Amino acid sequence: MKAVGARLPRYDGIEHVTGRTQYVDDVKVPGTLWTKALRSPHHSASFSGLDTSRAEAMPGVHAVITWEDVPLLEYGHLSALGIPADEPLLAKDEVRYKGQPIALVAAEDEDTAQAAVEAIGIEFEERTPLLDIRRAFDEDAPKIHQWGNWYPHFEGEMDRRQIRKGSIEQAFEQADTIVQGVYRPAAIEHVPLETQVSLVVPEANGRLTIYSCTQALYFSMGVVAAHLNVPLNKLKVVGGTVGGGFGGKVDTATETMCALLAQKSGRPVKWRWTREEEFLCSSTRAPWHMEIADAVTKDGWILGRKMLTLHDSGAYARFSPYGLTKHSFHHTGAYTIPNLEFDGFVVFTNRVPTTAMRGFGVTSVSFATETHMSRIAHVLGLDPYEVRLKNANRIGDTSPNRIVYTDPSTVPVVKALAGGMGVELAPDYAAMDREQRTGDLLPEHLVGQLADPEDH
Amino acid sequence: MTKATEVISPTSADEAASLFGDGSGVTVIAGGTIVVPDITYGRVAPGKALLLGGAGLDTLDAAGSTVTVGAGLPVQRLSELAEDVEALAECALNVADYEVRRQGTVGGNVCAGAAGDAPRGDLQGPFLALDATARSAGAGGERSEPLEEFLAHRKDRLLLDLTFEKPAASAFASLDYPHTHAYTVLAVTGVRAADGTVRLAATGLAGHGARLRAAEAAADADAAGAAAVGDVTLGDDALASAWYRERALPVLVRRVLAKLGEAA
Amino acid sequence: MAVKQGRGIAAIEYPTGMNQNGDPSQAWIKVKPDGRVDVFAGTSDIGNGSKTIQSQIVAETIGVPYDWVTYDNSNTDSSPVCTGTFASRATFVAGKAVEKAAERVRERILDIAGKELEIDPSDLEVVDGEVVAKGAPQKKLGVPDVAAAATWTYGELITGTGAQLKPYAAIVDAETGEVDLPPHSAISYAACAAEVEVDEETGVVQVTRLVQVYDVGRAINPTLVEGQIEGGAIQGLGLGVLENCYPYYPSVEHRGGQFGSYLAPGFEDLPQLDTIIIENPSADGPYGAKGIGEMANNAQPPAIAAAVYDAVGVWVTELPITPEKVLRALEAKAEPVREGKRVTFDAELSVNTVSQGGIAFEVPA
């Protein structure tokens, strides 16, 4: 029997339907301590007088940690890509979003941990938060980082992600119409049914066993090892079975802190976020602000696109520079547009840091460019299927960063959609395929961008 | 957790009333759907918990022209009144989901405060429109009063039951997201009493549910819709803004009045 | 009631694997003395079904039944590196690593079977758990016998490792964004049509039907593909009309902290779903597969936005398309500003309006 192509049952299906699948929270280790966090009540504030002595003295409390307990306080999630760190594991001197962790307590039970959190002394001086990315560039905008309000380290020196191809000026000049619009998808929660959770057990041999809900075992291990300044053989990350992720569990949200608490207390430590913490303190999909101006001809060719993207990163960079770069590479969507001017900024605000989520970087640009495409069709009075088929990327066309498309399927999927909707396409369009451009489908403005698919 | 709590489980309504006393220091747990999460999340730390499950308050008497609904009746069971009071049954089936309706009680729903970021207390609407009488225990002993008055101090009293006359017709219209675990953004209930009087009430407001008296007095449905806005205080929450509710309320009033017309 | 109907479409593409690549996945496989196969990989199964898909790839590649395969991704002591389950890479990238490891294992099985059968390994193949001579199917040896021979006769462990790493595609020109290598492993394509009903009086948008087309390259398990597409569809619906962490964005007030006030789609939000799958194989993916997990929630929001316009004649371009936004748009009845050949929508949302001189988006008229 062939395995590939077969409708085989889930490998872990029987475990799922018998309730036997073991998620992190189902691992029970005697003597496990509960964790609670002191989180920032303010969107932006400086703080002083952090005093954990009363909490530490409470019966049942086994460890309290603050920034002073973290060997490497700031670790960049994407340090391997040269993206410098900006986010402390636990806040030091200032908080940049409501819910930011400042101190953690591990105690015999939840109530004791919570009481100890409330016994931690701290004084905040509130600051005006920056919340609107469109105002971040203004002189009077509150300043969030020493870097300023937007991320300055693309390719080491660029303060923006930039794409340039052809000549946008020429495209605007040649256009019959320039269609301009603004697109703003919202921040949303990942909403995995399993909230962020980890359990760290200090072993007799000095290793730490980290039961984790991570989407990326090795990635999380690397993050913990960096913060703790230990080699990888000191850690064993146990996981691989996750109660939903959708991108949010690429963040290493709890593992490092549990590891520090386990080291300090010598006891197993678990931290399971409440649903409220998951909704209010976990990272979200980013809100984006996108402006597009397309140079179009009256018969529906898109000659050029100018685009500005502001990516609301929240208080810290996390994966946002990566997401924006990916976004920029796909800002023409499923089409070939030869003249491009794209500028994108990762903008900081005093909201919960945003992170990867299903479709990272591209969900936003798909919404913007496809809604814009529909608008172009309406403005020009053209059929929305035909405008798409006409501009669809084809074998031999090139992407915004000059990569040749070798197997694009825009034409097949749009034609199949028309079929599925019972829409009859005009004969020219019904006859289209994805092969290289010729004849009417190779107007002058698309000649220069062509490349040989064999060069892939 | 909650080890210090004294838990008492009365076995009759009278015993419940007497154990409730003046209510001070007492946490009432009927269905538990509101208060148990509050305990879990540390927002309520009961010193003394009154568990009402066995108190016999889950009564429903609709045999005659008057209906009496025990405060301990599961919300789901109001569906049994579909023929007598369509709006009440419809509103009840609009609350949360099957499991929560089976567990949550009429009293808990009627006495609910706002959830912080969303309105609660959907059943206040139909009971207000039905001009229900609330019988409650608490300081000064047992008392019966119009629900409208009871709502103002509902947190201090133990609701025992609600009584109302069967109406000639009733109608319900709501704005809610299709999935039931969301709270109702805004809802309007209309009742035509046996004597022809039309009463309207709304929930999803800044405070608890309210009668729409100016709307009731208006000449026609359009005027009623417009007048309803003056009857209420609207707020912003996670589900909708006051701006939106101000525009949607007249629509719901018109729809309820249209339905009442159909039901004539 | 004034309920209007509308339709809209969208077509999208999405890259498989981490952007710019450089994201390794590795696997190793060993064969037990009775021929059963143990796979060790580091790919977390977040519900997407990567344990299943990778097991299927191993079974197919070696040529043994699916239920001979055990799959262990449980810990970093036994599992080699996998960058992780994201970027639609669990099938495409990590699946390629297990395919490569399984190819090594199959080669080892054929080598040992060749010795036992005294046939050149290149003349052998593995079919349904048996090593069979090509063109002479009566000459065969069960994989369990091969594994036993390896263990007890030849003193060998049948094992294989595989690693998949597309080199990091560097941006060689920061001004233009030009890269030196393809920055993706493959690109997947999809299109979506949305049908909606919009209540003009309340602004409520009900998505009634989604018709979707996905080029999946190759459906390694069609049922799991459907699961990704259906789950993605309703997340896309959530993005389009329901979900928002900040209902008054950019304000941070009134965040929903529970399921009652954060509007994750539920059973009753489900529209009719019609799905068409196309299989245009990817040159590089395992068995031609592409990754479609992530793109599955990308096409619905723009299709819904266009459908809302089709229904009631207003563009709502701030997601989600809530009843309030529809009513505000209907009240404003905003027409685009036409100046020269420029047609400008949404001027009130633009940085040109909101920024106090810090940033601008300049477009000729």
Place this chain on the structure above:
Amino acid sequence: MNLTVNGIAREIESAPLTTLLDVLREELGVTSPKVGCEQGGCGSCTVLVDGEPQRACLTAVAAVEGAEVTTVEGIGTADSLSAVQQAFTHHYAAQCGFCTSGMMLAAEAYVQRGGTDDREAIQEALAGHVCRCTGYVKIIDAVAAVARGEEFDITVTAASPGMTNLGGVQ
């Protein structure tokens, strides 16, 4: 206090206002009911109390003193799966599996009380259960198939309604 859990009488030592969810998971080690929200909003902790589905996170254990509690462990095992468990397997109604236990118990109760294969009725009956993975389609398929009394081959999975495969298309 006492409970009967999956047919076995258990003495409960937890404090009376401890949630049934915590009693099951922490005291009794029955981990199939999941901690999804502890707000009653997701359905992952649903168990059967005297045969009816109930949110274990909304239930103080003292309020169900003496009751019969059934979790997924009590409706079938790997060797003898219940119809609902078989249907969820055959219809691929579980992806990450975290909502599955609660979902199946609600489905079990729905079928037990005579629920039909009407898709809207199933949607309404299970409306309190959030699944972030599946888009609900295959869960509805599974419950409808049980309601129709179908038998299931759990060595293969079923296609969703409304699916077409065009194969290679240029």
